[in-house]
Amino acid sequence: MMQKLIECVPNFSEGRDANIIRQITDAIESAEGASLLDVDPGATTNRTVVTFVGTPEAAVEGAFRGIQKAAELIDMRKHKGAHPRMGATDVCPFIPVSNVTWEEAIICAKQLGQRVGEELKIPVYLYEKAASNPLRVNLATIRAGEYEGFSEKIKDPAWKPDFGRASFNQKSGVTAIGARAFLVAYNVNLNTKTVRRANSVAFDVRENGRVKTEDGTPTGKPVLDANGEPVRIPGLLKHVKAIGWYVEEYGIAQVSINLTNIDETPLHAAFDACNESANKRGLRVTGSEIVGMVPQKSLVDAGRYFLRKQNLSEGVAEEELIEVAIRSMGLSELKPFNPQEKIIELKMESAASKKSLLKLNLRQFCNETLSDSPAPGGGSVAALIGALGVSLGGMVANLSAGKRGWENQLSYFSAWAVKAQGLKDEMLLLVDEDTAAFNKVMAAFALPKGSAAEKSAHTAAIQSANKEAAEVPLRVMETASKAYELLAEMANKGNPASISDVGVGLLAVHACIEGAAMNVRINLPGIKDEALKSALLARLDKLRTESESKFKAIHQIVEGKLG
Numbered sequence: 027m028m029q030k031l032i033e034c035v036p037n038f039s040e041g042r043d044a045n046i047i048r049q050i051t052d053a054i055e056s057a058e059g060a061s062l063l064d065v066d067p068g069a070t071t072n073r074t075v076v077t078f079v080g081t082p083e084a085a086v087e088g089a090f091r092g093i094q095k096a097a098e099l100i101d102m103r104k105h106k107g108a109h110p111r112m113g114a115t116d117v118c119p120f121i122p123v124s125n126v127t128w129e130e131a132i133i134c135a136k137q138l139g140q141r142v143g144e145e146l147k148i149p150v151y152l153y154e155k156a157a158s159n160p161l162r163v164n165l166a167t168i169r170a171g172e173y174e175g176f177s178e179k180i181k182d183p184a185w186k187p188d189f190g191r192a193s194f195n196q197k198s199g200v201t202a203i204g205a206r207a208f209l210v211a212y213n214v215n216l217n218t219k220t221v222r223r224a225n226s227v228a229f230d231v232r233e234n235g236r237v238k239t240e241d242g243t244p245t246g247k248p249v250l251d252a253n254g255e256p257v258r259i260p261g262l263l264k265h266v267k268a269i270g271w272y273v274e275e276y277g278i279a280q281v282s283i284n285l286t287n288i289d290e291t292p293l294h295a296a297f298d299a300c301n302e303s304a305n306k307r308g309l310r311v312t313g314s315e316i317v318g319m320v321p322q323k324s325l326v327d328a329g330r331y332f333l334r335k336q337n338l339s340e341g342v343a344e345e346e347l348i349e350v351a352i353r354s355m356g357l358s359e360l361k362p363f364n365p366q367e368k369i370i371e372l373k374m375e376s377a378a379s380k381k382s383l384l385k386l387n388l389r390q391f392c393n394e395t396l397s398d399s400p401a402p403g404g405g406s407v408a409a410l411i412g413a414l415g416v417s418l419g420g421m422v423a424n425l426s427a428g429k430r431g432w433e434n435q436l437s438y439f440s441a442w443a444v445k446a447q448g449l450k451d452e453m454l455l456l457v458d459e460d461t462a463a464f465n466k467v468m469a470a471f472a473l474p475k476g477s478a479a480e481k482s483a484h485t486a487a488i489q490s491a492n493k494e495a496a497e498v499p500l501r502v503m504e505t506a507s508k509a510y511e512l513l514a515e516m517a518n519k520g521n522p523a524s525i526s527d528v529g530v531g532l533l534a535v536h537a538c539i540e541g542a543a544m545n546v547r548i549n550l551p552g553i554k555d556e557a558l559k560s561a562l563l564a565r566l567d568k569l570r571t572e573s574e575s576k577f578k579a580i581h582q583i584v585e586g587k588l589g
């Protein structure tokens with residue numbers, strides 16, 4: 027399973043004192059696993075927007091430390107600024123980035139809210155997706171009256187905080203904590219300098235559309251409803267705000283877009299809608315730009331979409347999908363688009379990749395394995411073998427998808443190639459995870475054991491590390507087992523000329539599972555919990571039995587087709 031990643035964007039009521047801002051961001055970064063992405067202070071607003079990411083646990087801890095430091099350093103009784111605010115930490119939303127559900131994001135908001143309310147004595151209101159009642163979904167409703175009005179507002183039973191006492195904290199104010207969708211600022215470039223023409227495209231695509239007029243022209247008399255309000259013609263896309271503007275720096279007009287729900291309306295949908303509107307109006311979309319950073323899924327999905335439009339298999343590596351998206355949407359037209367700087371997950375990987383085995387080339391990996399270091403060892407090698415086996419199955423799916431005369435089966439084989447890509451990526455992550463688990467065992471044994479407390483911590487660390495060292499190869503077995511379905515389909519229905527590739531992939535997956543099983547077994551004796559040991563062994567035996575049965579059945583098909 028890919029790493030869970032969630033973004034947190036706390037807004038602090040200090041935008042002028044660089045020393046205070048630095049202390050707050052230092053506190054956030056002191057939480058293990060919290061990675062700072064951006065710090066945006068504003069002197070006029072006297073407010074700083076901080077963006078960081080991490081696992082759900084790291085995000086909650088980083089946010090708490092930042093809020094704690096802000097409560098220590100910021101006195102709201104002295105605060106003045108242009109932006110509406112109600113506390114030293116005004117708002118703190120959690121935003122799912124990858125492999126995090128809304129339920130998990132809401133849990134993060136509630137965990138943080140409880141800690142802030144109980145430990146820091148700051149009243150907390152849950153908003154947006156985490157709201158406890160409909161009145162609190164909209165942040166502006168909670169913030170109405172701002173800091174100055176909350177001393178009275180909090181006394182109203184309707185505004186009892188979700189966490190913390192209904193007593194106003196004069197120094198720190200109150201804080202809104204929530205869960206919301208990822209917001210993307212996205213500009214589409216047009217071959218015109220005319221803002222009016224760019225606005226026409228913006229009105230076509232945005233959810234709010236345009237005002238209906240009696241003669242259908244932009245300057246005509248508005249059509250009014252029964253209440254005397256202008257009737258609006260809705261635009262093409264939900265969750266989209268847009269306006270046209272001229273950019274002096276580039277000498278072009280753009281459609282400036284805010285995508286408020288990229289799950290419902292993704293980047294590529296906005297791009298294509300602008301393209302369609304521009305073409306109808308005699309304009310051309312020449313490219314686009316992403317402002318800030320985006321989740322990797324946004325560009326991966328866009329890459330798949332554009333390959334699908336070309337009747338090509340979508341089952342290619344994520345790196346290639348991202349390149350397809352960059353080219354298709356012209357993301358490098360105005361300035362080079364660097365995925366390592368613009369995609370959240372890749373920026374994090376770039377910072378943490380120095381120790382990754384996946385950054386080694388084949389010769390380097392073999393040399394590292396051959397060295398006198400015990401890691402990487404059999405567990406990582408087993409995971410790599412499994413990844414290669416899955417890759418061969420995916421290759422056969424892609425070759426079959428592109429086979430002349432099989433055009434009517436493109437979607438079928440493309441779907442299998444996409445599944446293979448996902449499995450391959452999971453297996454590759456496990457290459458590093460197995461070595462990391464072994465290193466934790468070695469680190470646990472190296473802990474001091476002089477005092478009674480140290481001995482206890484030493485024993486506990488070893489048990490925890492041994493458990494993980496057995497769990498990781500079990501996950502290798504479970505993940506590799508999913509490849510049998512892929513290989514069976516390719517053996518039965520794939521390109522006959524590639525049956526030997528299916529066979530080699532099958533042998534590799536089987537070797538991976540058997541090799542990983544050995545790594546589970548060698549770590550079991552170090553686990554003192556007999557119930558846990560029995561449970562792990564039962565999982566192992568079940569996986570091996572199922573693997574052997576599937577292997578033999580598919581192997582028989584391969585041998586039969588080889589002749």
